[in-house]
Amino acid sequence: MRKIIITGAGGYIGSVACDLFLKKGFNIVALDNFSRGFKSPLEFLKKKYGEDRLKVYEIDLAEDDIGAVFEAEQNIEAVVHYGALCSVNESVLHPELYEKNNVIGSQRLIKAIKQAGVDKIIFSSTCAVYGNAKEMSITEDASTLPVNPYGESKLKIEEEIKNSGLIYVILRYFNVCGATDEGDIGDSKKPSVHLMQNAVRGVLGIEPFFLTCPTVDTPDHTPIRDYVNVVDLNEAHLLALLYLFAGGESEVINLGTGTGNSVLSIIKQVEEITGAIIEKKTTQARVGEYPRAVADIKKAGSILKWQPKRSLSDSVNSLVKWYTSHPHGWDS
Ligand SMILES: NC(=O)c1ccc[n+]([C@@H]2O[C@H](COP(=O)([O-])OP(=O)(O)OC[C@H]3O[C@@H](n4cnc5c(N)ncnc54)[C@H](O)[C@@H]3O)[C@@H](O)[C@H]2O)c1
Numbered sequence: 001m002r003k004i005i006i007t008g009a010g011g012y013i014g015s016v017a018c019d020l021f022l023k024k025g026f027n028i029v030a031l032d033n034f035s036r037g038f039k040s041p042l043e044f045l046k047k048k049y050g051e052d053r054l055k056v057y058e059i060d061l062a063e064d065d066i067g068a069v070f071e072a073e074q075n076i077e078a079v080v081h082y083g084a085l086c087s088v089n090e091s092v093l094h095p096e097l098y099e100k101n102n103v104i105g106s107q108r109l110i111k112a113i114k115q116a117g118v119d120k121i122i123f124s125s126t127c128a129v130y131g132n133a134k135e136m137s138i139t140e141d142a143s144t145l146p147v148n149p150y151g152e153s154k155l156k157i158e159e160e161i162k163n164s165g166l167i168y169v170i171l172r173y174f175n176v177c178g179a180t181d182e183g184d185i186g187d188s189k190k191p192s193v194h195l196m197q198n199a200v201r202g203v204l205g206i207e208p209f210f211l212t213c214p215t216v217d218t219p220d221h222t223p224i225r226d227y228v229n230v231v232d233l234n235e236a237h238l239l240a241l242l243y244l245f246a247g248g249e250s251e252v253i254n255l256g257t258g259t260g261n262s263v264l265s266i267i268k269q270v271e272e273i274t275g276a277i278i279e280k281k282t283t284q285a286r287v288g289e290y291p292r293a294v295a296d297i298k299k300a301g302s303i304l305k306w307q308p309k310r311s312l313s314d315s316v317n318s319l320v321k322w323y324t325s326h327p328h329g330w331d332s
Pocket of ligand 1: 007008009010011012013014031032033034035036037038059060061062081082083084085086101105124125126127173174175176177189
């Protein structure tokens with residue numbers, strides 16, 4: 001059985017990843033400092049797949065001894081690195097936090113990976129590295145000009161990985177949405193920064209829905225983004241890992257759907273799918289945002305043989321299941 005490390009395993013995408021990788025027969029060593037993530041999904045997964053298949057280490061990548069994990073856990077074959085702070089708005093207010101947590105944390109992780117003799121990494125990057133791209137759909141060759149410290153921190157980590165000698169797949173995600181298909185694992189960010197998640201909570205009457213987007217130069221004046229389902233996204237990580245195990249070369253690959261939706265269009269679709277009306281309140285606009293980000297995903301298709309399978313409606317329905325059973329997400 002292959003054994004891998006997943007960092008940020010207690011977070012939204014990382015916990016869904018653990019579920020998928022365990023389902024596919026991997027053993028997982030989960031690292032998280034639980035600053036933003038939760039222990040409950042990992043406890044849930046231990047019960048689902050067995051204690052021996054999922055080891056959990058509470059560890060801060062930016063401060064603690066990562067080498068000790070590799071010493072305790074022999075035969076790690078790769079690292080899938082999701083662990084990071086990822087709020088654009090917060091990064092503008094506290095750029096130093098993003099430098100320390102994301103950049104220094106990743107530098108320390110890379111060093112520990114190399115010292116342990118492991119040579120493969122899959123990295124969670126973001127479309128924020130492109131910044132305010134001019135292209136209608138953004139290819140991996142587009143210029144990287146991040147417009148916020150979050151995007152800058154991710155671009156710096158990409159460079160560290162490229163220069164590290166590790167074999168890598170850097171995955172640049174666009175906007176991630178949805179929960180597991182069964183709705184048993186999902187996002188619990190407090191406060192949530194994800195539009196579709198918040199819209200579904202608004203529909204279910206769990207929390208008031210606030211429009212937080214700035215006015216931008218798009219047809220309805222709200223930002224256009226590319227919303228990719230979290231299980232589809234993690235299936236691409238699995239394919240990326242299998243690609244590296246099969247001897248594939250290092251690559252940078254976008255993960256999205258190739259389709260853009262404005263904020264208002266997402267709200268309308270959530271209303272149509274659920275048959276409910278969202279009461280929209282406005283509040284202070286987020287900072288560090290840009291008008292449009294839609295992925296060109298041909299490279300993911302040609303190299304990883306990956307295509308997103310789940311529709312927007314699938315994502316909304318999975319969120320309805322998730323928030324119906326966990327109105328406020330994981331509580332610990
Ligand atoms: N959610 C999105 O739409 C999106 C889009 C693009 C990229 N990403 C990237 O995907 C990854 C996961 O995002 P998410 O939405 O699951 O976020 P999340 O906040 O739910 O999960 C991140 C996890 O990393 C952990 N973490 C943070 N700093 C750490 C540190 N120093 N040491 C150990 N653990 C640490 C947190 O506690 C949390 O559990 C991030 O790297 C993010 O930048 C997310």
